[in-house]
Amino acid sequence: MNARLVSVSEGRPLAGSIEIGSHTLTAGAHDPAGEDTDPTPVELLLAALGSCTSTAVRAAADRHGWLLDRVDVTAQFDPQGQIVRHIRLTGELDALQIQQLLAVAARCPVQRLLTREARVVTVPTVAARPGTVRSRPQPQ
Template identity: 45%
Template structure:
């Protein structure tokens, strides 16, 4: 059976909804840090260790046909022992068992998969990604790719190069008002602000810079422009 991915999503201040296939759990911190709507992450870790211990002992006894009537497991954290404290696990085996069977089950209780992982200090590899709130999540195939301008997704820890001064197409860093743009165009055309168009009429329309965006500016018709729909291209 393939392992299911455990998903954790926010559901409150510190409350978290944990999804494991069709199952849902809640994790939180007690008051006053959290709202105490679920077990703490440490308690969930201890619960996993206790459950794994109980299941391992039960399966071992069943495979050998031993008369195991029940098993109780209590797990807690003992603080003050070592830099991170110590996990204490109490296991009670119930059944009409001989000394050899009890000894064997006690050994098995210390070698459940979760306890082996904790004792071996299994490394945890973390991959962190970041995206803008309005950007869609990136597909796993693109994870770790270089950041793209405008993509909204910036992988942390991956190759990311930011170039200053890069201007995306169609975006102007200097947004001038219509009046300021019109005054600049009039100066280029040799026309003053008093409406004297003699210079412009003599020289003709100004030449557009190569590669500059072409836009149409509509202005009110004057005595020299009999048509009301006069358009010019700066």
Template identity: 40%
Template sequence: MTEAIAHIGQDRYSTKIDIGTRSLMADEPPSRGGGDTGPAPYELLLASLGACTAITLRMYADRKQWPLASLDVQLRLHGQGETLRIERVLAPTGLEPEQNARLAEIAERTPVTLTLKHGVPIDTKLV
């Protein structure tokens, strides 16, 4: 099971996030009233998708013993509210065109990709 705890105090929007033995900060940029002490929530969402995509595709290439030298995953969030969409651009180096095409297919089935596409129920409780 994966767990995280987000804690916010009096420092406007600066939020400490504890994930197991690791911590990171989230915040809003000054243009939104924050102190820019860390990525904004949607930036963290894109980071999660990018990391999952990169790791999954690296695992796949390694399993296939493909000579993937590197992979950049560029992500952009477009729209607002109900019209949000994510643009993902893969830039692998070291592979043949057929292998690149296969990586693009696999990217559509990474765990975080599927979670975002299908949604996940959120049960909120107050203690």
């Protein structure tokens, strides 16, 4: 697993600024006015699955010296809430190589994380603005 810290700070309404190491991107809810300015957090999750799948398949094909010209992955949620992932492999691959590459795809770290029960531990931090801290009357 990646040990880099991912930080999200509130930006404009319904959007967050995401920092991952030296990389910055934004995500947010679709604007009620219909403006589609940023990917949503759910879309970023699907992108994480797609990119993890693609790189895992590419690495396996390269390691074996197989003639994989291209791997394309699309992912979306179906009406039942399942993630549907399409993997398109282009190249001179036999049936066994395709089967093995699809098995590698099923073991990519993001899929493993999504398909097992993962715990989220929340550590709350409350910061008060200077001058806004009020003391409560002490009970007598």
